[in-house]
Amino acid sequence: MATSTPALTESGMTRRQVLEALSGLLLGMFVSMLASTVVSTSLPVIVHDLGGDQAAFTWVVTATLLTTAISTPIWGKLADLFNRKLLIQLAIAIFVLATAAAGFAQDPGTLIAFRAVQGIGAGGLAALSQIIMADIISPRERGRYMGLFGAVMALATVGGPLLGGVITDSFGWRWNFYISIPFAILALILLQVTLHVKRTKRDVRIDYLGIVFLSVAVSLLLIWITNAGKDYDWWSLTTVLMVGGALVSTALFIITELRSKEPLIPLRMFRNRTFTLAVLASIATGIAMFGASVFLSQYMQLARGATPTEAGLMTIPMIGGLLVASIVVGQLISRFGKWKSYLVVGSVLLIAGLYLLTTIQYDTNFVLVSIYMFLMGAGVGMTMQNLVLVVQNTARPEEIGVGTSGVTFFRSLGGTIGVSVMGAALATSVTNLFVSSKDALTEAIMGLGADGAAVAEQLNSGTLPAVHTLPETVRVIVEDIYAQGIAHSFLIAVPFAIMSLIAVIFLPNKPLTRMTTGERLAASEADLATVSAPQAMETLAATGSVKTVTDASSEASRDAR
Numbered sequence: 001m002a003t004s005t006p007a008l009t010e011s012g013m014t015r016r017q018v019l020e021a022l023s024g025l026l027l028g029m030f031v032s033m034l035a036s037t038v039v040s041t042s043l044p045v046i047v048h049d050l051g052g053d054q055a056a057f058t059w060v061v062t063a064t065l066l067t068t069a070i071s072t073p074i075w076g077k078l079a080d081l082f083n084r085k086l087l088i089q090l091a092i093a094i095f096v097l098a099t100a101a102a103g104f105a106q107d108p109g110t111l112i113a114f115r116a117v118q119g120i121g122a123g124g125l126a127a128l129s130q131i132i133m134a135d136i137i138s139p140r141e142r143g144r145y146m147g148l149f150g151a152v153m154a155l156a157t158v159g160g161p162l163l164g165g166v167i168t169d170s171f172g173w174r175w176n177f178y179i180s181i182p183f184a185i186l187a188l189i190l191l192q193v194t195l196h197v198k199r200t201k202r203d204v205r206i207d208y209l210g211i212v213f214l215s216v217a218v219s220l221l222l223i224w225i226t227n228a229g230k231d232y233d234w235w236s237l238t239t240v241l242m243v244g245g246a247l248v249s250t251a252l253f254i255i256t257e258l259r260s261k262e263p264l265i266p267l268r269m270f271r272n273r274t275f276t277l278a279v280l281a282s283i284a285t286g287i288a289m290f291g292a293s294v295f296l297s298q299y300m301q302l303a304r305g306a307t308p309t310e311a312g313l314m315t316i317p318m319i320g321g322l323l324v325a326s327i328v329v330g331q332l333i334s335r336f337g338k339w340k341s342y343l344v345v346g347s348v349l350l351i352a353g354l355y356l357l358t359t360i361q362y363d364t365n366f367v368l369v370s371i372y373m374f375l376m377g378a379g380v381g382m383t384m385q386n387l388v389l390v391v392q393n394t395a396r397p398e399e400i401g402v403g404t405s406g407v408t409f410f411r412s413l414g415g416t417i418g419v420s421v422m423g424a425a426l427a428t429s430v431t432n433l434f435v436s437s438k439d440a441l442t443e444a445i446m447g448l449g450a451d452g453a454a455v456a457e458q459l460n461s462g463t464l465p466a467v468h469t470l471p472e473t474v475r476v477i478v479e480d481i482y483a484q485g486i487a488h489s490f491l492i493a494v495p496f497a498i499m500s501l502i503a504v505i506f507l508p509n510k511p512l513t514r515m516t517t518g519e520r521l522a523a524s525e526a527d528l529a530t531v532s533a534p535q536a537m538e539t540l541a542a543t544g545s546v547k548t549v550t551d552a553s554s555e556a557s558r559d560a561r
Contacts, residue, residue, distance in 0.1 A: 021136060024190035025129050026152045028092050031187050032125040033152070035099045035118075035180040036064075037160025040293060041308040041315075042168040042176055044301045048464045049173070052108035054430060057464060058226060058423030061294050062416055063112045066222055067119030068126065069412035070215050073264050075124040076405020077207065079131045081262070085195050088132065089188050091124025096184035103177030126412070127405040132195070134392050134400050161297075165309030209256045210264035217249035218413065225420045265406055274394045274510070275403065277503040278387045279410045281347070284500030285387065286411035287418030287493045288350055289380050292318065292357070294419055295426065295486050296373065303362045303483035305468045305475055317370035321377030325349075329382050333512070339386055340509045346382025347501035349375050354497050357490040362476070362483035383500070384411070393512050414496070422489040429485035434459075437477055444473040 039046070047057045078087055098117035105111035164176045224242040232238040257263040269275045296318065300311035329342045353376025360369055388407050395403030434441070441459070445452040448471055455474055458465055467478055 020194035021132075021196070024187060024194050025088075025132060027183065027187040027190055028088060028125060029129055030152050030156050031092060031180050031184045032095060032122055033156035034160050034183065035095065035177075036122070037156055038164035038167070038176045038179055039173075040297050041161040041165045041301075041311045042173045043294075044298060044464055045168055045308055045466070046111070046173050047108065048466055050105065050108050050111060051461075051463050053463055054423065054427040055226060056108040056112070057298075058419065058427070059112050060108065060115055061290075062222060062226065062420050062423070063116040064119035064122060065290060065412055065416035065419060066218065067116045068123040069409055069416050070211075070218055071120045071123030072127045072409040072412055073214070073402065073405045074211055075127040076131065076402045076408075077262065077264055079128055079405070080400075080402060081206075084128060084132055084135070085191060087124060088128040088195075089191055091121045091128060092184055092187055092191075093121070094118075095121025095125060096180055099177050100181055101177075103174045123412070126408050130388055130392070130404045130408065131400060134404065161312030161315060162309065163312075165307065165312040168308045207256065207260045207262055207264040210253060210260060213249045213253035213256055214264065217246050217253060218416075220246040220249065222416060222420050225417065226424055228424070264402075265409070266402055269395070269403060269406060272394060273506075274508055275391055275406065277507045278391045278407050280503040281343075281383065281500040281507075282387050282407050282411035283414030284350070284493070284496035284498075285380060285383050286414030286416075287422075287496050288354060288376060289384065289411075290415030291418045291422050291489075291493055292354075292373075292376055292380075295422060295489055296357075298426075299360065299483065299486045302464070302467050303360075303479045303486060304366075305470075305479060307468055314366070315373065318373035318377035321374035321379075322381035323377075325378040325381030326385060329386070333386070333389075337512050339390060339512065340504075340507060342382050343386055343390075343504045343507070344501070346379045346386075347497070347504045348379070350379025350383065351494065351497040351501060353377070353379055354490055354493050358487050358494065360483060360487050360490075362479035364483075379497075383504070387411075389512070390507065390510075394508075394510060418493060418496070422492055425492060426485045426489045429488050430481055433481040433484060437481060440477055441474065444471075444477060447473060 043057065043060060047053075047060060050056075052060070075087065075091065095118055098114050098121060102111055102114035102118065105114060163179070167173070167175045167179070220242050224239065224246070228234050228239060254267065257265060257267050270279075293315075296315055297311055300306040300314045301308070304314075306314060325346065329346075333339050333342065353372055353374075356368075356372040357376065360372070388404060391403050391407050392400060445456050445459075448455060451471070455470060458470075459474075459478070465478060467475055467482070470478060
């Protein structure tokens, strides 16, 4: 009796194998998200214990985002040249080892350094997971699997901050950096056993100059944004040198990309209207996603006096909005094949959520704050992954890696710049507000008697205060200062969200293909063989004087006449 053979996809995998391969990718994403979210609620405590100030807090976050942004297009280019399975395993290993090493940090500088290395692995996971998904699942069918990714996101983004808060309050914040190690080992094993992706062999050329110029340009820009106005004036020789260096490096990067045979970011992709507009929209999404997650955690602990565990619970509305929107919209896109209306609605929700967050105060009704967070989270959930989806839908199959990583790069770059600018604005606002509130703080501290000396020493040390430990009279003033500063920083993100909406409106509304990357590549090769060759033969000019039988007969007839 004949048995049916399971249908294979273009990648040579059965449906069951696809799900098995996705299990490894899902666990890899879980490791990345868990290692990040489990630390998010404890960062104020970590920076306080290590003696860091607001600038150090910003750089602990920015260092990871910076190296993530820089490394993402590099990983994407490598994905078009090397074995993608090996690359994602390498990315997981780098990420987790750097995360574990960060747990041994004794000062802010060491922590920032290890977080920078962590970002290199995060860039690989961000780019490669999307690229490998395109190898396995077509854009039209990808929404059906969003439930799985939504479950992983829910577990990591909701469970991570809660777990991190409990670990910090119970065992100490250093254990947050070690929790992801066993999951990483399991992810490496699963990927080795289940993931089988074919790769087209190509000559390998790495754009080393492009990597150097891009790294220098982005680094100089972010260092200038973070330190200007504090370590040196906005208009100073240092500013001229750093901004000038960033502009020169950018120009050299563009020239290098135009001349390189294997450019890091092929500039011709910007001729693709979908890619260009998706990049612009991704910048605002990155600012909202990274900026909100960083500064909302600070708001909960520094403006509302929450503990790390309580802060994890209080950010659930934002995470819930992101998860519900991404899962529901993913299913609707897969079922009906329509995507643009969801992106437009998501962009509007993003603007509304960010604007409403600019109105928060230390005593704002938490129900209202939860609604604001939910709206912003829903906006991110409806736009973030779908912008990658529409780019993959139109990118050339042999450039799916650089196309995917290009959008992810600009999203990370937007988040990096956004966190830097918002952090710099917050530091400036808080400093000015402390100065203007000096009399009220002095009066409150004097009223504490002998206990006031320790409180004054903590506030004057320059480190982030442990607000929930401050006496009530002082705590209210400090909470009000940080609430005003954080609300002001959110205002910076609103214009970028409006830019994102405009870009989404003008995105070409192209139908989603049902073919995977491998199937599209095979189809283009088939077209080349069956269509291009005959057309090319018709254009060939004669290269010799050999006469055909027909030509000889015609000449004989003319001679006879």
